[in-house]
Amino acid sequence: MTRDLEPAVRDAWHVLCRSADLAPGAATRLRLLSRDVEVARNAAGTVSARLLDGEAVATREAYGHVFACLGTPAAPLFDIAEFAEDDRRLATCGAVRVRASGLRLVENFLDMAHFPFVHTDLLGVEERPEVPRYDIEIRRDVDEVWATNCRFWQPRAAASSAEGQMSEYLYRVAGPFAVMLYKTCPADPSRFDVIGLLIRPAEPDLSYAYAFVLVLDEASSETAIVHFQQTIFLQDRIVLENQRPRLLPLAPNAETPTRADMSSVAYRRWLKEKGVRYGTVEGLAGHGEAEGVP
Amino acid sequence: MSLVLHDWELSADAYRARLALGMLDLPYTKVPVDVVPGRETDTPAFRALSPTGAMPVLVEGDLVLSEIGAILIHLAERHDPAGTWLPREPARRARCLDRLLFALGSLRACDAARDAALFETPSRIADPLAEARAALRVLESLLARRALAGEAFLAGEEPTIADLAAFPAAALAVDWGEDLALLPKTRLWTRRVRALPGFTTMPGVPEFL
Ligand SMILES: [Fe+2]
Numbered sequence: 022m023t024r025d026l027e028p029a030v031r032d033a034w035h036v037l038c039r040s041a042d043l044a045p046g047a048a049t050r051l052r053l054l055s056r057d058v059e060v061a062r063n064a065a066g067t068v069s070a071r072l073l074d075g076e077a078v079a080t081r082e083a084y085g086h087v088f089a090c091l092g093t094p095a096a097p098l099f100d101i102a103e104f105a106e107d108d109r110r111l112a113t114c115g116a117v118r119v120r121a122s123g124l125r126l127v128e129n130f131l132d133m134a135h136f137p138f139v140h141t142d143l144l145g146v147e148e149r150p151e152v153p154r155y156d157i158e159i160r161r162d163v164d165e166v167w168a169t170n171c172r173f174w175q176p177r178a179a180a181s182s183a184e185g186q187m188s189e190y191l192y193r194v195a196g197p198f199a200v201m202l203y204k205t206c207p208a209d210p211s212r213f214d215v216i217g218l219l220i221r222p223a224e225p226d227l228s229y230a231y232a233f234v235l236v237l238d239e240a241s242s243e244t245a246i247v248h249f250q251q252t253i254f255l256q257d258r259i260v261l262e263n264q265r266p267r268l269l270p271l272a273p274n275a276e277t278p279t280r281a282d283m284s285s286v287a288y289r290r291w292l293k294e295k296g297v298r299y300g301t302v303e304g305l306a307g308h309g310e311a312e313g314v315p
Numbered sequence: 316m317s318l319v320l321h322d323w324e325l326s327a328d329a330y331r332a333r334l335a336l337g338m339l340d341l342p343y344t345k346v347p348v349d350v351v352p353g354r355e356t357d358t359p360a361f362r363a364l365s366p367t368g369a370m371p372v373l374v375e376g377d378l379v380l381s382e383i384g385a386i387l388i389h390l391a392e393r394h395d396p397a398g399t400w401l402p403r404e405p406a407r408r409a410r411c412l413d414r415l416l417f418a419l420g421s422l423r424a425c426d427a428a429r430d431a432a433l434f435e436t437p438s439r440i441a442d443p444l445a446e447a448r449a450a451l452r453v454l455e456s457l458l459a460r461r462a463l464a465g466e467a468f469l470a471g472e473e474p475t476i477a478d479l480a481a482f483p484a485a486a487l488a489v490d491w492g493e494d495l496a497l498l499p500k501t502r503l504w505t506r507r508v509r510a511l512p513g514f515t516t517m518p519g520v521p522e523f524l
Contacts, residue, residue: 039352115352117433120492244349248324251351255325255433255518259489 023091029295031092036219052223085113099195112246114232121261122300123198123222124269131284157287166194168284180241180249182207226267270302318343321372323350327426327483328383329371334479338513387476411470414477421450425484432491458500487519
């Protein structure tokens with residue numbers, strides 16, 4: 022039963038698990054959008070999923086992960102063109118549980134202003150907290166939010182960094198619970214590394230974050246790349262778990278945006294326009310099981 | 316003899332080893348272990364180093380240690396000529412070992428609560444959250460008794476490996492949603508540990524406790 026979910030969430034693609042976590046012949050039960058979903062891989066390697074109360078749900082396998090759509094897919098799974106470039110390496114970081122709305126995770130991912138204070142000496146330094154002006158737009162043709170021309174001084178931008186760099190960033194919100202960033206590659210400044218954060222919203226205020234990295238990095242071991250991302254994400258997780266309310270408020274002026282929050286303003290506006298309620302304060306009445314609103 | 320630590324940034328036990336290596340000012344090489352999501356600790360190659368899959372693993376020449384208690388004791392005995400981290404005088408040594416075993420025994424429930432909160436790692440402990448909270452209260456009362464005796468650390472006036480073993484359990488409590496606000500002696504003590512020369516932090520340890 023998914024009728025109570027708004028189309029913007031019901032008909033979107035959401036990550037279920039990593040491909041590697043589902044061996045042939047294996048099945049596992051996961052929570053997605055307050056429903057129990059059983060996902061399985063048959064002996065031939067094909068993945069399928071169904072709601073525990075019966076209905077089959079659409080699945081796709083891509084980017085090292087398994088995705089599901091609980092309704093009728095409104096669009097194909099978002100394309101990440103860089104996966105076609107065969108000199109890149111993919112590292113998937115696994116699931117981290119966070120007691121916060123998945124929308125909060127996306128919003129935090131978009132925010133550069135926290136780098137010097139949350140990722141001190143990795144993604145930022147306290148002496149250089151300024152976020153230079155960048156451009157933000159809602160791209161109507163693809164129904165995505167993009168932030169472009171972002172720049173930030175980073176002492177250790179990636180696992181492969183030997184020294185600090187002025188990182189150029191491009192953020193892309195590909196779905197309510199899926200966000201990517203493209204960032205200057207320390208090994209080849211003419212190209213971008215891709216870092217993705219795919220979120221499985223289990224409950225309105227409980228999320229599982231699946232980070233992946235698609236990099237040009239021949240030197241670092243895959244484990245070193247994963248550890249770097251895990252370190253960064255654990256730093257974010259503390260901030261995320263301590264935000265109140267755990268749900269994201271979409272009402273205007275619910276939380277005063279600062280200048281650096283332009284991307285947050287655009288993301289919230291986009292969610293509101295699409296009618297996203299799951300994981301929002303406004304959607305609280307509709308989804309029953311949420312807690313944590315003060 | 317060079318030191319190698321088979322390490323995972325997010326492991327509380329690995330952090331205990333890194334704290335000891337840092338405080339003793341020992342250079343070492345890190346070998347990252349893909350614990351989550353790769354389950355490298357279940358592979359034959361890793362089990363050859365660590366039969367139970369426990370990590371971190373410390374390698375020093377022919378010596379391969381995979382029990383964190385043994386790693387801390389070894390580092391103190393072998394690399395602390397002043398003998399302050401594991402005192403040699405029998406009564407002080409016994410007290411240090413008593414607190415060390417508490418930190419690596421009951422207090423380990425905090426690690427289980429944290430692993431469950433972060434990765435839903437199953438635990439042998441029935442209710443990690445309740446046991447972790449109970450163990451933190453014991454830590455608080457141990458520290459309160461030391462404070463009454465005018466002593467700043469778990470086993471006396473000076474920090475020992477018992478403090479290093481206990482520190483991650485308390486300092487990473489925020490990862491499993493526990494607030495140290497009601498444990499004032501614990502908070503004071505974590506600040507003292509933080510201020511020690513050679514202290515290293517890790518993600519999850521609050522900047523201000
Ligand atoms: Fe962050």
